[in-house]
Amino acid sequence: MRLYGIHMAMVTAVLLGVSSSAQAQTSAASYTSYSGAFDYPATSTRVYSFTIEQGGYLRAYLGLSCGDCVVTMDIKDASQSTVYFSATDHGSFLQTADYWLPAGSYAAVLTNHSAAYWVEYTFRWRNLRDVLTHGEAEAMILAHGMQRNVACSDRSNSSCTSFDSIRRKTVEGIIDFKDGSTCSGIVITGGTETGHGDDPNNTTAHSHWNGYKIDVRLSTCVTDRVRQLTGHQGSFVDGTNYYDSVANKYYSEFSVNHWDIQYNY
Numbered sequence: 403m404r405l406y407g408i409h410m411a412m413v414t415a416v417l418l419g420v421s422s423s424a425q426a427q428t429s430a431a432s433y434t435s436y437s438g439a440f441d442y443p444a445t446s447t448r449v450y451s452f453t454i455e456q457g458g459y460l461r462a463y464l465g466l467s468c469g470d471c472v473v474t475m476d477i478k479d480a481s482q483s484t485v486y487f488s489a490t491d492h493g494s495f496l497q498t499a500d501y502w503l504p505a506g507s508y509a510a511v512l513t514n515h516s517a518a519y520w521v522e523y524t525f526r527w528r529n530l531r532d533v534l535t536h537g538e539a540e541a542m543i544l545a546h547g548m549q550r551n552v553a554c555s556d557r558s559n560s561s562c563t564s565f566d567s568i569r570r571k572t573v574e575g576i577i578d579f580k581d582g583s584t585c586s587g588i589v590i591t592g593g594t595e596t597g598h599g600d601d602p603n604n605t606t607a608h609s610h611w612n613g614y615k616i617d618v619r620l621s622t623c624v625t626d627r628v629r630q631l632t633g634h635q636g637s638f639v640d641g642t643n644y645y646d647s648v649a650n651k652y653y654s655e656f657s658v659n660h661w662d663i664q665y666n667y
Contacts, residue, residue: 435526539565560597592617
């Protein structure tokens, strides 16, 4: 899975501790990490508690020291009564899919199923915020060779192209759109700023204002990418919705020289 952009760590963690094995914690700007080892008996458990201070997507990683090691990672509520997701690492470097969790307290439970006497592991995670600042989103977009048409970020000014409060999944969606194309110069002409014709009062749930939509300047290459994603045959008609396999919506606004893209999540 692709790693995107620049993210702030908003997860604090405390080791609950269930073994005498040495445990070490390290922290970085984007993730919190624990390393340690399972010793005898072969089947044993490590439990970490962590608090998500703002709801967002949790991305967790688990790396093991031996190719035949088997460790299960469960993300549970603080009481360990509810499992939010579970994954098993068979001696490789495991990364979970992004999983949305609301603000609250959680437990990460690592269970060793390996026959090996000594299994070293590294467990790390980061909380990816659902809503980005303009600067965070712009850095991600520019890093993938795209640009915006107007260099102002005030979302209350309809003349600006702002990414303030855009959804992370929307930014990742347009990055995938660009990276899966042959386009060298995609220009974003609309973001979260006020004044979009489909939502003049900023009240529609999946709107520009709420961070779910982005406008891309019309070009042959961009239209070819829309065709690739939607499978549409024949000519595109202005003012028409087209959908890809996961129901992302591509609205043709040729009269104003762009595609209006809405991400469905």
